[in-house]
Amino acid sequence: MTAPGLGVSKRLVATTPAGMGSPSGRQGRAELPQLPSAPSTESRLDLLRWPLLRAVLRSRWPQLLVRVAALAGFLVAVLAGLLGTPVGNHNFGIVLVWIAWWTIMMLVALPFFGRGWCSICPIPVPGEWLQHGALLNPRRDGMGFRRAWPARLKNIWLQNGAFSGVAVCSAVVLTQPRITAVVLLAFLFVAIGTSLIYERRAFCRYLCPVGGFIGLYSQLAPVAIRVKNKATCAAHTDKSCYRGSADGAGCPWLLYPGALTKNTYCGMCMECVRTCPYDNIAVTLRPFGADLRSPAGRRLDEAFKGFIMLGAAMVYSAVMLGPWGDLKMAAYDIGSARWFAYALGVLVFINGVLPGLFLGAVSAGRALVASTQPVKRSFVSFAYALVPLGLMAWIAFSLSFVFASISYLWPTMSDPFGLGWDLFGTAHASWQPYLTRSVPTMQAIVLVGGFAWSAVTAHRIAAEEHEQRMALRQAAPVIAYCFLITVCLMGLLIA
Amino acid sequence: MKRSRVITTALVFALGAGVVAFAPLPGASVKPANRRFRVEASSFKYAPATIKANVGDHVTIDLVSTDVVHGLYVDGYDVSVTADPGRTASLSFVANRAGMFRLRCSVTCGAMHPFMLGKLHVGRNDLLWRALALALLAGLVGVSLAPMRGVRT
Structure with missing residues (x-):
C-alpha cells in the first residue's frame, strides 16, 4: 500500500510487518524531539478536548467491550438463523440484522457517524485478534503472512461486485434465516482468512460489501478524524500512526492520517489517536458533506x-x-x-x-x-x-x-x-x-x-x-x- | 454574497416553502359514495394491487384468500381484516384522509410476507405534488445561496 505523503518512508513501510512498531518505534513521550508547532490550521471542534471522551476513545477497553458485545450479538444472530424458526419475520437473526441493525445503521450511525460502525463491527474482529496475537494490545508475534494486497485490486470494484451480487439475491437473504446465517458466517470466515493472508484490514478495505457503501456515504458525516497540524506529521519521521509503535498498531485501514482528506476509508478505529506521540490527531465536528467539497481523491470505482x-x-x-x-x-x-x-x-x-x-x-x-x-x-x-x-x-x-x-x-x-x-x-x-x-x-x-x-x-x-x-x-x-x-x-x- | 441577500432569499424560500407545503389546493369536490372492492390475496400479492376511492367514500374491502391465511392492514387508517382460505372477510371504513396508503398483509403467510403490499389511493395525492414543488424550490434556492468556495475536509 502506498501511503500518500510518506515520502522517503515508503520503502520502509512496505517492508515493515503490519501493526508492528518500527525498530525505533518505542519512544517515550518525554524523549520526543521537538517538531514544528505552527498554529494549527484546524479550528473545528475537536471532540478529544473533552477529557472523558478522550479517555474513552484512547483506551482500548471500551472499544473491546463493545466489540465483544457486538460479536456476541452476531453469533446469537447466526445461531438463531441456523437453529430458530425458518419463518423470517419471527426469526431473531433476521429481525436483529435486517431490521434492528439496519435501522440503527441507516438512520443514525451512517448519517451522523460515518464509518463509526466499522470501529465496532464484529466481523473483522476475530481475524484481527489472530493477526495481532492479542485481544487488546497488538503484539509482534501474531498469526498470518501479512502480505500486501494485490496492487491491481487496490480499489473497490470487488466491493461493488460483491454488493451487486448480494443485492440481486436480497429477497432471499433478507427473508430466509438460514441463508442470512450462512451469509454472515461467510463474511466472518472470509474476513478471518483475509486477515491471515493479507496485512491489516484488507477485508474491510477491499472486500466487505457493506463497508463499501458505508465508506461512500461516510463522506457526508459530520465527524472526521484528521490531523491537527500537517507540518508536525511531515517532520515526524517515525510515522508511528502508519507503521505502529509500542502504543498501538499502524493504521489498520492502510491510511496515512497526515494525508487524510476524506472519510471514505478511515475506519475510525482510533489507533492513530493512540499511536501519535505528538497528540496531533483530532476527532473533529464539521459540516455535513464536507468531503464532497474537495476534488481530491475522486475515482471511477467510487463513482x-x-x-x-x-x-x-x-x-x-x-x-x-x-x-x-x-x-x-x-x-x-x-x-x-x-x-x-x-x-x-x-x-x-x-x-x-x-x-x-x-x-x-x-x-x-x-x-x-x-x-x-x-x-x-x-x-x-x-x-x-x-x-x-x-x-x-x-x-x-x-x-x-x-x-x-x-x-x-x-x-x-x-x-x-x-x-x-x-x-x-x-x-x-x-x-x-x-x-x-x-x-x-x-x-x-x-x-x-x-x-x-x-x-x-x-x-x-x-x-x-x-x-x-x-x-x-x-x-x-x-x-x-x-x-x-x-x-x-x-x-x-x-x- | 451579501448577508442581506442571503437573509432575504432565505426568508423568501421559507415563505414559498410554507405556501407550497400548506396552502389549500383547489380540487373538484366529489360526492361521497359507497365503494366496494373485491381483493384477492395470494402469495405474495393482492389483486387488484391498487384500489382507488374519493375522499369521504365509504369503502368496503372484501378480502378473499386463494391459498393460505392472509390479512389486510390499511396504513394510515389502522384497520385490518383476516381471511381464511376460500372465505371472504370484509372490512369497512370511511376514507376521510387523502393520499396513498399501503395495504399490508397482517398475517405471516410465508417468506416474502413482510413485502406483501398493495396500495389504496384516496383522492388526489397532494403530498406527492407538494414534495415535487418543494424539491424544485429547495434546489433553486440551494444553488443560488450555497457558497461556492471550497472548505476544509
Whole structure:
C-alpha cells in the first residue's frame, strides 16, 4: 500500500510487518524531539478536548467491550438463523440484522457517524485478534503472512461486485434465516482468512460489501478524524500512526492520517489517536458533506459505487415496497428463468442505464460551457453529486420498511431461538406498524432534502472549473438528472 | 454574497416553502359514495394491487384468500381484516384522509410476507405534488445561496 505523503518512508513501510512498531518505534513521550508547532490550521471542534471522551476513545477497553458485545450479538444472530424458526419475520437473526441493525445503521450511525460502525463491527474482529496475537494490545508475534494486497485490486470494484451480487439475491437473504446465517458466517470466515493472508484490514478495505457503501456515504458525516497540524506529521519521521509503535498498531485501514482528506476509508478505529506521540490527531465536528467539497481523491470505482447504491435503493423500493407481486416472486425465485431475467435487469439498470443517462447529462453540461476537461474526469467528479441523494434515498426506503417491521423485534427478543422463552414478557406481542400516517411525509422531506443537497453539490463541483454562472449552466443537466431520480423515488415511495 | 441577500432569499424560500407545503389546493369536490372492492390475496400479492376511492367514500374491502391465511392492514387508517382460505372477510371504513396508503398483509403467510403490499389511493395525492414543488424550490434556492468556495475536509 502506498501511503500518500510518506515520502522517503515508503520503502520502509512496505517492508515493515503490519501493526508492528518500527525498530525505533518505542519512544517515550518525554524523549520526543521537538517538531514544528505552527498554529494549527484546524479550528473545528475537536471532540478529544473533552477529557472523558478522550479517555474513552484512547483506551482500548471500551472499544473491546463493545466489540465483544457486538460479536456476541452476531453469533446469537447466526445461531438463531441456523437453529430458530425458518419463518423470517419471527426469526431473531433476521429481525436483529435486517431490521434492528439496519435501522440503527441507516438512520443514525451512517448519517451522523460515518464509518463509526466499522470501529465496532464484529466481523473483522476475530481475524484481527489472530493477526495481532492479542485481544487488546497488538503484539509482534501474531498469526498470518501479512502480505500486501494485490496492487491491481487496490480499489473497490470487488466491493461493488460483491454488493451487486448480494443485492440481486436480497429477497432471499433478507427473508430466509438460514441463508442470512450462512451469509454472515461467510463474511466472518472470509474476513478471518483475509486477515491471515493479507496485512491489516484488507477485508474491510477491499472486500466487505457493506463497508463499501458505508465508506461512500461516510463522506457526508459530520465527524472526521484528521490531523491537527500537517507540518508536525511531515517532520515526524517515525510515522508511528502508519507503521505502529509500542502504543498501538499502524493504521489498520492502510491510511496515512497526515494525508487524510476524506472519510471514505478511515475506519475510525482510533489507533492513530493512540499511536501519535505528538497528540496531533483530532476527532473533529464539521459540516455535513464536507468531503464532497474537495476534488481530491475522486475515482471511477467510487463513482460506480454511487450508481450501484442509488440504483439499488430504487430497485429495493420497487421490489419490497411496491405492489407488484410478480416482481417480488421473480426476485425471490433464485435460479429460475424469471430470477435470471430480474437479476440481469437489475445489473443492467444499476451498472448501465443509470450511468449511461448520467453520462448523457454530464456531456450535455460540458457542451453548454465548452468544457476542456476530459469526459471521464467530468463524469467521475459529477458522480459525487449523487452521494447525498443516494443516502437520502436509502433513508427514505428504510423509514417505510423499518416502522412497518420493527414490532417484529419485540417477540423475537423474548424468544430468540423459538424455544418458548419469554425473557422480556413480549413473546406474544403482536405485529403493529408504527407512524403509518407520518412516514410518507417524512420520506418526502428526506427526498426533498436529498435532491437539494445533490443540486448544491453538483453546482459546487462545476464551480471547481468555472465561475458561478457558467458553473450553474454546466451543472444544470446533472441537476435535472437528480430531479428525475427524485421523481422516480417519490413515485415508488409516496405515490 | 451579501448577508442581506442571503437573509432575504432565505426568508423568501421559507415563505414559498410554507405556501407550497400548506396552502389549500383547489380540487373538484366529489360526492361521497359507497365503494366496494373485491381483493384477492395470494402469495405474495393482492389483486387488484391498487384500489382507488374519493375522499369521504365509504369503502368496503372484501378480502378473499386463494391459498393460505392472509390479512389486510390499511396504513394510515389502522384497520385490518383476516381471511381464511376460500372465505371472504370484509372490512369497512370511511376514507376521510387523502393520499396513498399501503395495504399490508397482517398475517405471516410465508417468506416474502413482510413485502406483501398493495396500495389504496384516496383522492388526489397532494403530498406527492407538494414534495415535487418543494424539491424544485429547495434546489433553486440551494444553488443560488450555497457558497461556492471550497472548505476544509
